[in-house]
Amino acid sequence: MSAKKYLPVLWLLLIVVAVQLATSYSGKEFYLTQLTMTSYYCLLVIGLCMVMGYAGQISLGHAGFFAIGGYTSAALTTNNFASYSELTVMQLLNRYGCIITTEDMFGDTIINFHPWLAFAAAILLTTIIAFAIGIPVLKLKGHYLAMATLGFGVIIYRIVLASEALGEADGISEVPAFVLIKGLSVNGNMDDRVINYYIAWGILTIGALLLINLINSRTGRALRAIHASEEAASAMGINTARSKLYIFVISAVFAAVAGAMLTHYNGGIGPSEAGVMKSVRYVALVAIGGMANFWGALTMAATLNFLSLRGMFGSYDDAVFGAILILIMLFAPNGLFKLSPIKAIRQIINRDRR
Amino acid sequence: MPLLDVQLLNKSFGGLQAVSEVSFDVKQGAIKALIGPNGAGKTTLFNLIAGNLPANSGTITFQGKSIQRRPPHKIASLGISRTFQNIKMFHGMTALENVMVGRHPKSHAGFMAAMLNLPWTWKEEKKIRDYSMELLELVEIADFAHIDGASLSFGQQRAVELARAMAADPTLLLLDEPAAGLNIYETAELAKLICKIRDMGITILLVEHDMSLVMDISDEIVVLSFGKKIAEDVPQAIQNNPEVIKVYLGDDDA
Ligand SMILES: Nc1ncnc2c1ncn2[C@@H]1O[C@H](COP(=O)(O)OP(=O)(O)OP(=O)(O)O)[C@@H](O)[C@H]1O
Ligand SMILES: [Mg+2]
Numbered sequence: 001m002s003a004k005k006y007l008p009v010l011w012l013l014l015i016v017v018a019v020q021l022a023t024s025y026s027g028k029e030f031y032l033t034q035l036t037m038t039s040y041y042c043l044l045v046i047g048l049c050m051v052m053g054y055a056g057q058i059s060l061g062h063a064g065f066f067a068i069g070g071y072t073s074a075a076l077t078t079n080n081f082a083s084y085s086e087l088t089v090m091q092l093l094n095r096y097g098c099i100i101t102t103e104d105m106f107g108d109t110i111i112n113f114h115p116w117l118a119f120a121a122a123i124l125l126t127t128i129i130a131f132a133i134g135i136p137v138l139k140l141k142g143h144y145l146a147m148a149t150l151g152f153g154v155i156i157y158r159i160v161l162a163s164e165a166l167g168e169a170d171g172i173s174e175v176p177a178f179v180l181i182k183g184l185s186v187n188g189n190m191d192d193r194v195i196n197y198y199i200a201w202g203i204l205t206i207g208a209l210l211l212i213n214l215i216n217s218r219t220g221r222a223l224r225a226i227h228a229s230e231e232a233a234s235a236m237g238i239n240t241a242r243s244k245l246y247i248f249v250i251s252a253v254f255a256a257v258a259g260a261m262l263t264h265y266n267g268g269i270g271p272s273e274a275g276v277m278k279s280v281r282y283v284a285l286v287a288i289g290g291m292a293n294f295w296g297a298l299t300m301a302a303t304l305n306f307l308s309l310r311g312m313f314g315s316y317d318d319a320v321f322g323a324i325l326i327l328i329m330l331f332a333p334n335g336l337f338k339l340s341p342i343k344a345i346r347q348i349i350n351r352d353r354r
Numbered sequence: 355m356p357l358l359d360v361q362l363l364n365k366s367f368g369g370l371q372a373v374s375e376v377s378f379d380v381k382q383g384a385i386k387a388l389i390g391p392n393g394a395g396k397t398t399l400f401n402l403i404a405g406n407l408p409a410n411s412g413t414i415t416f417q418g419k420s421i422q423r424r425p426p427h428k429i430a431s432l433g434i435s436r437t438f439q440n441i442k443m444f445h446g447m448t449a450l451e452n453v454m455v456g457r458h459p460k461s462h463a464g465f466m467a468a469m470l471n472l473p474w475t476w477k478e479e480k481k482i483r484d485y486s487m488e489l490l491e492l493v494e495i496a497d498f499a500h501i502d503g504a505s506l507s508f509g510q511q512r513a514v515e516l517a518r519a520m521a522a523d524p525t526l527l528l529l530d531e532p533a534a535g536l537n538i539y540e541t542a543e544l545a546k547l548i549c550k551i552r553d554m555g556i557t558i559l560l561v562e563h564d565m566s567l568v569m570d571i572s573d574e575i576v577v578l579s580f581g582k583k584i585a586e587d588v589p590q591a592i593q594n595n596p597e598v599i600k601v602y603l604g605d606d607d608a
Contacts, residue, residue, distance in 0.1 A: 232444065
């Protein structure tokens with residue numbers, strides 16, 4: 001068990017390398033752009049998979065956390081904070097290299113925060129908001145939890161749309177590159193396409209490793225136990241409220257990392273990323289992957305997000321994911337990989353008898 | 355000082371008084387049985403002790419400390435483990451994993467340690483696994499350790515639940531109808547097992563309908579009827595108690 005659980009990670013890495021080589025040698029490197037974006041969406045989906053599949057909760061607000069991550073990074077790295085330059089905090093941050101000072105074409109000073117600081121702020125803010133939302137909301141169950149998280153998602157969407165600092169309907173553009181370390185930066189330049197593909201899938205692999213470890217641990221067992229029977233789990237000494245909260249916050253942080261990275265990669269973010277249909281899409285991807293099936297969720301998220309980003313679903317894009325969710329719930333509640341047509345038919349026949 | 359002391363406990367569901375002014379105690383090292391007709395309030399009493407339900411009034415003291423209003427997981431960590439009348443297996447997990455969950459209060463790896471797979475957690479995992487395996491051997495279903503718990507037979511599931519409750523090294527074990535659905539041979543085995551657990555130093559409070567089992571193994575019996583305690587005594591005295599006989603055999607006037 002101990003080493004076997006990492007086998008799929010090895011497969012993932014092999015596929016990632018193989019795809020890069022195949023696209024580069026066949027002159028189709030432009031695919032890497034969508035594949036890079038896909039991997040960031042996958043990062044969100046595997047986090048959500050923990051909440052839904054393993055802890056048995058639902059969140060229709062994860063696009064909200066993605067947006068908090070993306071918009072915080074974007075706002076802090078693009079808005080001009082020159083008018084605050086007198087503040088002691090700013091001077092302190094400047095001394096530690098957290099401030100980037102440039103001049104615009106008229107010679108005025110422009111002060112932005114370093115992407116690392118913006119990133120740290122994005123994660124911190126997400127963590128705080130996830131705790132604040134999670135504590136009251138995770139007391140709810142089933143539809144009520146779905147409604148409450150949906151409400152959260154709608155609020156974030158409206159805030160983003162109404163805030164001048166967040167670019168209102170246009171969103172924020174011209175977000176600078178995120179220099180992770182010298183020579184390694186998240187950006188959308190053609191020349192850096194291959195390296196960015198590897199950065200993105202590398203981050204996803206690290207995320208996957210963390211969650212695979214979690215699933216196979218004492219805490220992971222506790223989460224699965226909560227999913228199966230909350231009453232029995234608490235009788236085993238598991239603090240069910242706290243476990244649910246922590247995994248919710250962890251998944252929110254995954255979403256925020258994805259949002260921040262993709263924003264730097266795309267050079268901007270718009271309100272559609274905070275949209276409710278995005279949250280529905282993520283839920284649909286976890287569902288079609290089989291809920292408590294980590295690799296299933298990842299496979300489906302990678303495939304369908306890529307197809308969606310390639311424009312395969314045309315103007316029906318959102319409708320496709322809505323339809324997937326409905327069909328999965330009706331005919332394959334255990335996901336596409338556990339779909340056995342005979343069993344599904346038998347279930348439908350038996351449904352009336354029960 | 356008794357291990358568990360219940361005083362004047364009350365619980366009502368709307369107009370129904372499910373537990374009414376019930377007082378009794380359980381002494382360290384004893385096997386105490388709780389009997390009574392269907393709907394007498396036995397399971398409700400368990401739920402009150404384990405913290406699954408709040409009492410309307412009364413006190414529950416465990417090892418001299420009040421455990422009232424504490425959430426179930428705190429009570430479990432204090433050393434009270436339970437099984438459920440309607441089995442609550444963790445489906446999608448093997449029998450072994452089910453028992454390993456029971457070891458939760460005696461282990462430590464949290465979210466961060468787990469995600470980073472820190473070396474000290476490996477040792478802990480192995481300890482949890484080995485200990486859980488020993489418990490499956492104790493309840494004689496080690497052969498089924500790697501089978502999905504939910505696909506085991508009824509009797510085997512009860513055994514897994516017992517092992518799972520044991521995994522936390524409880525001081526007090528609450529068993530809600532452990533013999534339900536077992537045949538006479540399995541029941542006899544269970545009786546031996548319960549005595550063995552008692553000999554390991556674990557105090558047992560047992561709800562059971564199987565009278566021969568109760569009379570054989572318990573040191574003391576509490577009888578509930580319509581939420582009220584109508585008798586508390588040693589088995590022979592209970593067998594000859596006219597009020598208990600009336601409740602069990604039916605009353606002509608009723
Ligand atoms: N959560 C609840 N809500 C409402 N009524 C309840 C609830 N739990 C139990 N009751 C009622 O309280 C009474 C006592 O139930 P309880 O389950 O404690 O009985 P019991 O002695 O365990 O019976 P049995 O031998 O059938 O298991 C019953 O009338 C039952 O219907
Ligand atoms: Mg009962």
